[in-house]
Amino acid sequence: MRPLNIGLTEEQRQGVTDLLNKDLSDAYLLLIKTKKYHWDVVGPQFRSLHQLWEEHYTALTESIDAIAERVRALGGYPVGTAEGFLKYASLKEDPGTLPNAFHMVENLVSDHEQVIRNLREHIDQCGDDFHDQGTADFLTGLMEQHEQMAWMLRSFIEGESIQPDGRLSAEGLKVPVNMK
Numbered sequence: 001m002r003p004l005n006i007g008l009t010e011e012q013r014q015g016v017t018d019l020l021n022k023d024l025s026d027a028y029l030l031l032i033k034t035k036k037y038h039w040d041v042v043g044p045q046f047r048s049l050h051q052l053w054e055e056h057y058t059a060l061t062e063s064i065d066a067i068a069e070r071v072r073a074l075g076g077y078p079v080g081t082a083e084g085f086l087k088y089a090s091l092k093e094d095p096g097t098l099p100n101a102f103h104m105v106e107n108l109v110s111d112h113e114q115v116i117r118n119l120r121e122h123i124d125q126c127g128d129d130f131h132d133q134g135t136a137d138f139l140t141g142l143m144e145q146h147e148q149m150a151w152m153l154r155s156f157i158e159g160e161s162i163q164p165d166g167r168l169s170a171e172g173l174k175v176p177v178n179m180k
């Protein structure tokens with residue numbers, strides 16, 4: 001770790017860059033998973049999902065770059081190998097599976113939610129343990145992006161009138177009482 005005179009000890013910067021490298025690795029896995037579904041998705045919602053996932057992986061590419069560059073700004077080195085990303089990520093890959101569009105959306109919602117939970121914890125650690133409000137603020141922005149992406153994905157399956165097995169769902173057709 002490069003010596004810097006920015007009011008953080010080497011230990012604090014090490015702690016923060018370790019967290020950032022975990023977030024970087026998860027963002028990379030999520031990028032790969034989103035791209036794979038962008039390629040594989042079929043069905044009546046093909047065009048919408050294909051386009052939404054392109055927007056998401058474009059946004060993820062930008063945040064990956066921002067996370068890696070923040071590691072450098074704090075004097076550390078970002079993870080930069082496929083092996084490293086797999087080692088530090090909390091998300092898991094599911095090779096060899098071809099879910100339908102509904103389950104693809106469900107899987108990505110669950111991955112984004114996991115990233116949001118990790119980021120929420122990392123934000124607290126940056127402030128409480130490492131005295132780095134700058135990174136806490138940076139990760140807060142990142143968390144809000146994931147919250148928005150998760151909401152967009154959820155909106156595809158919430159209120160769905162056709163279940164993945166083709167059955168009509170009565171629940172999906174109901175209008176919530178407070179919306180009548």
Ligand SMILES: [Fe+2]
Nearest residue numbers: 038039050054
């Ligand atoms: Fe594409």
